Amino acid sequence: MSTWTIDPMHSEIQFKAKHMVISTVTGSFLEFSGKMEKVSDDKTNFEDSTISFEAKVDSIDTGVEQRDEHLRSNDFFEAEKYPTITFKSTSFKKNGSDDSYNMEGDLTIKGITKPISLKVEYGGTAVDMYGQTKIGFELNGKVNRQEFGLVWSATTEEGAVIVSDDIRLVAELQLVKQD
Numbered sequence: 001m002s003t004w005t006i007d008p009m010h011s012e013i014q015f016k017a018k019h020m021v022i023s024t025v026t027g028s029f030l031e032f033s034g035k036m037e038k039v040s041d042d043k044t045n046f047e048d049s050t051i052s053f054e055a056k057v058d059s060i061d062t063g064v065e066q067r068d069e070h071l072r073s074n075d076f077f078e079a080e081k082y083p084t085i086t087f088k089s090t091s092f093k094k095n096g097s098d099d100s101y102n103m104e105g106d107l108t109i110k111g112i113t114k115p116i117s118l119k120v121e122y123g124g125t126a127v128d129m130y131g132q133t134k135i136g137f138e139l140n141g142k143v144n145r146q147e148f149g150l151v152w153s154a155t156t157e158e159g160a161v162i163v164s165d166d167i168r169l170v171a172e173l174q175l176v177k178q179d
Helices: 065-072
Strands: 002-006 012-019 023-029 032-038 049-056 084-095 097-109 112-127 133-144 163-177
Touching (some): 023 065
Antiparallel strands (some): 012 163, 032 049, 084 097, 112 133
C-alpha cells in the first residue's frame, strides 16, 4: 500500500454558485488537507484507492470579506459550530477511458453526511526536481446546498434567486507519494 498526501501549494478546492441566475461566484477553501491510500503498485489504475480530505470552513475565500463573513455565519456554514467539511470516498471506478473515473463518497457539511458523485480526470504522474513522485487529478461534481443545511435564501424584487441551490465543486489536486 502507498500513501499520497495533498500538496496544498499546488492544489485548490473551489465551489461555484450562481448569483441571481445571471453570473457565477467562485469561492475557495485556503486551508485543507487530504490523502489517498492506494493498494496496488499499478501506476495508472486508481480503482483500489480511497481518498479523503478536510477543509477548514474559516478559510473560505470568495474575494469579498463581507460575503466570506456571511458564508461563515449561521446563515450558511456556521463555522464556529462546524469548523470542517470532510469527504471520504467509497468507490473509485474507471469510466471508459484510461484517464477518467467516477468517484462516490460521503461529504459532510454542518454535521450532515450525504453521498455524492464526482467525475475525476487523472492528469498524470511526474517526479519533481526534489525527487518526489507526484500525481494530479481534477475533480468535478455538484451538490444541492439545501441538503446540507445551507438553507439561507432570498430573492430579488423581480423574483430572481440570490444564491442557487446547486453548487458546483471543482478541485485541482496534486498529491505527493509518502512511501
